[in-house]
Amino acid sequence: MKPQIKAFVFDVYGTLFDVQSVKAACDEQFPGKGDQISQAWRTKQLDYFFTRHIMGRYADFSVVTRDALRYALSTADVTWTPETEDTLIAKYAELSPYDEVAGVLNELHGKQTVVLSNGTDAMLTALIHNAGFTDLFDELVSVDGVKQAKPSPAAYMHWFKNSGLKRDEVLFLSSNGWDIAGAKNFGFHTAWINRDEKPLDMPDLAPNAVYEDLSGVLEWVTDEAAWP
Numbered sequence: 560m561k562p563q564i565k566a567f568v569f570d571v572y573g574t575l576f577d578v579q580s581v582k583a584a585c586d587e588q589f590p591g592k593g594d595q596i597s598q599a600w601r602t603k604q605l606d607y608f609f610t611r612h613i614m615g616r617y618a619d620f621s622v623v624t625r626d627a628l629r630y631a632l633s634t635a636d637v638t639w640t641p642e643t644e645d646t647l648i649a650k651y652a653e654l655s656p657y658d659e660v661a662g663v664l665n666e667l668h669g670k671q672t673v674v675l676s677n678g679t680d681a682m683l684t685a686l687i688h689n690a691g692f693t694d695l696f697d698e699l700v701s702v703d704g705v706k707q708a709k710p711s712p713a714a715y716m717h718w719f720k721n722s723g724l725k726r727d728e729v730l731f732l733s734s735n736g737w738d739i740a741g742a743k744n745f746g747f748h749t750a751w752i753n754r755d756e757k758p759l760d761m762p763d764l765a766p767n768a769v770y771e772d773l774s775g776v777l778e779w780v781t782d783e784a785a786w787p
Contacts, residue, residue: 562748564779565724566671570709570733571678572654574752574773576686580655581647588643592635599631608677608708617706620678624651652685656692657754663773664695670780674699675718675731677708710741719745730767730779736760743767750776 572578578601585600586593604627611618618626625648632639664672674696676683683699700718707713719726726746733739734752740761743749751766752773759765768775 562727562730562779564670564730564748565728566673566722566730567667567776567779568673568675568718568729568731568742568747570731570735570738571674571676571683571686573734573754574732575660575674575692576654576656576690578654581650584647584650588639588647589632589635589637592637596631596635596637599634600628603627603630612708612711617708619703620676620701621682624648624682651682653689654686656690657772659772659774661690661692661695663776664692666777667780668695672696673718675702675709675715676700677702677714679703710737710744712741712745715742715745715747730776732773732776739766740764750779 569575579597581600582593582597584593585596589596604624607623607627608620611623625644628644628647632644672695674683674687676699678686678701680699680701680703683701687693687696687699698718702708702714702717705713705717707717709715715731719729722729727748729747730750731739731742731747732750732752733742734754736751736757737760739749739751743764743766749766750768750770753769754772756771768778770776
């Protein structure tokens with residue numbers, strides 16, 4: 560039977576926005592090293608966030624993002640100034656949305672749409688505003704309010720506890736396998752936006768659906784689709 564989805568809850572980084580779109584800015588500052596820096600930046604960003612969570616030493620996403628940038632620049636063996644650092648950090652408010660995102664969000668007009676992200680309130684507000692998506696979301700929710708990062712159950716509960724919904728009335732969407740596993744563990748329906756054809760992270764917490772981009776989510780608002 561088709562689940563009655565009442566809220567579409569979106570991850571942001573890598574799901575709605577291409578985190579590797581900072582590559583051009585990195586390459587502008589450090590020619591020939593943009594890809595190396597942007598890849599290391601994202602990898603260390605997640606490493607730091609998860610490591611801090613495990614140690615019980617929470618720092619918000621803006622702090623972790625800056626620390627990760629410094630690490631990435633160090634591994635690239637470049638010299639930089641505080642001004643260069645600030646220039647690159649500012650690009651996180653100007654990440655490029657994936658091509659289909661605006662169209663999908665407009666198709667979901669009239670449905671409850673929520674952002675639930677490890678980003679801070681200020682980071683999310685600026686990013687969504689700069690992309691022109693502010694009117695397309697009902698809520699922008701940061702885990703900073705509970706200081707528990709996804710995929711911790713407390714992070715998903717932070718939004719859910721005041722939603723007035725049942726867990727099986729929520730569809731959670733993310734490109735990050737660990738985020739999908741966390742949301743499925745919490746009890747949400749999940750749709751994995753597997754843009755890079757990666758293998759499944761945790762088969763025991765498999766997503767309800769897998770799509771190559773966000774367009775697939777529109778199946779969840781039709782009457783004809785078959786549901787897992």
